[in-house]
Amino acid sequence: MRALWWEANDKKLSFVEDAVEPTVTKPDEVKVKVAFSGVCGSDFHFMGGEMGKFSTKPDGVVLGHEFSGIVVEVGTGVENIKVGDEVSVDPNFCCENCVWHEEKKPQFCERNVAVGVKQNGGWAEFCVVPNKLVYKLPETVSLDGGALAEPYSCVLRGWKLMDQLPMKTAKVLIQGAGIIGSMFACLFHVKGYNNVTICEPHEGRRNTCSGLGFGYDVIHPQELDLLMAGKDADTHGFDVIFDCTGNCKAVQKTISLARRGAFISMFGCCPAGEKIEIEPFQIYWKELKISGSFINPFCFEEAVGMLKILNEKNLLDLNKIGVKIFELSDFEAAFASLKRGDAAKAMFKM
Numbered sequence: 001m002r003a004l005w006w007e008a009n010d011k012k013l014s015f016v017e018d019a020v021e022p023t024v025t026k027p028d029e030v031k032v033k034v035a036f037s038g039v040c041g042s043d044f045h046f047m048g049g050e051m052g053k054f055s056t057k058p059d060g061v062v063l064g065h066e067f068s069g070i071v072v073e074v075g076t077g078v079e080n081i082k083v084g085d086e087v088s089v090d091p092n093f094c095c096e097n098c099v100w101h102e103e104k105k106p107q108f109c110e111r112n113v114a115v116g117v118k119q120n121g122g123w124a125e126f127c128v129v130p131n132k133l134v135y136k137l138p139e140t141v142s143l144d145g146g147a148l149a150e151p152y153s154c155v156l157r158g159w160k161l162m163d164q165l166p167m168k169t170a171k172v173l174i175q176g177a178g179i180i181g182s183m184f185a186c187l188f189h190v191k192g193y194n195n196v197t198i199c200e201p202h203e204g205r206r207n208t209c210s211g212l213g214f215g216y217d218v219i220h221p222q223e224l225d226l227l228m229a230g231k232d233a234d235t236h237g238f239d240v241i242f243d244c245t246g247n248c249k250a251v252q253k254t255i256s257l258a259r260r261g262a263f264i265s266m267f268g269c270c271p272a273g274e275k276i277e278i279e280p281f282q283i284y285w286k287e288l289k290i291s292g293s294f295i296n297p298f299c300f301e302e303a304v305g306m307l308k309i310l311n312e313k314n315l316l317d318l319n320k321i322g323v324k325i326f327e328l329s330d331f332e333a334a335f336a337s338l339k340r341g342d343a344a345k346a347m348f349k350m
């Protein structure tokens with residue numbers, strides 16, 4: 001079968017046509033014929049060796065952890081899913097036999113054999129996964145939109161980490177209008193927030209985000225500087241900031257943009273080992289709540305349900321949210337498009 005094979009030792013990604021097609025060998029397994037498979041920012045971090053302990057399988061793996069497809073085979077013990085179902089796959093799971101499982105924090109399981117990271121994933125024609133990771137898509141949700149279930153599950157996780165929901169009038173700042181920034185914009189819109197600013201240096205991405213039609217301010221970082229110039233952020237800053245850049249400079253700046261009492265999510269993944277400067281006094285003075293957000297515990301099912309709502313609001317239209325579709329063999333063009341910023345997200349159509 002066709003696949004993109006990542007060789008960690010040689011740091012090389014190759015398109016192959018003779019990858020071994022996986023088969024169902026255990027009663028709980030499901031074989032998915034992949035339909036759409038996204039490229040995630042973390043894939044570049046995996047390939048760059050920037051994920052700390054969360055590294056790819058050392059002797060080679062098929063990457064791809066955001067995908068949808070059609071079930072073509074199920075193990076003898078599978079009852080929740082049947083052949084022909086259109087599904088999306090949660091790539092993460094806990095061994096269910098560790099302290100993190102007991103503490104209900106499965107995202108920290110050190111034996112998470114994540115699909116597309118530690119075991120073969122969705123940048124391939126077929127993928128075999130345990131049935132507990134497979135979620136049937138709502139009938140109205142198409143397979144291309146269904147491939148967004150995983151990133152939306154992570155976005156929901158970031159949302160849920162706000163210990164209390166901000167008031168609807170809260171001033172919200174989303175840093176970065178890549179696909180994750182756009183997804184947060186959609187989420188704030190769906191939840192009824194109006195006072196949202198999105199900051200993004202790339203013009204094309206700003207246009208995509210403005211095109212969502214929420215009436216949010218979509219501005220260049222220099223405009224944000226002008227907006228805040230001469231204002232005391234203590235009272236005129238932002239109540240909620242989601243950093244979706246994974247850029248240390250942008251992250252560092254968030255502290256100075258925060259209003260007293262603000263919640264800051266460092267959602268974007270900055271490369272492991274990089275550092276920023278923080279004045280701890282500001283955290284004390286402003287009573288800042290700063291949160292990380294790692295993968296998607298207990299959020300996948302809700303994300304699949306949300307796809308239905310987004311679809312009803314015409315927000316699962318991939319073109320509209322800046323997703324560009326590529327052939328698997330065109331992966332270099334897909335990556336180049338992402339690096340240039342003209343695609344908010346790249347997705348392989350199998």
Ligand SMILES: [Zn+2]
Pocket residue numbers: 040041042065066150151
């Ligand atoms: Zn991802």
Ligand SMILES: [Zn+2]
Pocket residue numbers: 094095096097098099100101109110111112
């Ligand atoms: Zn575990």
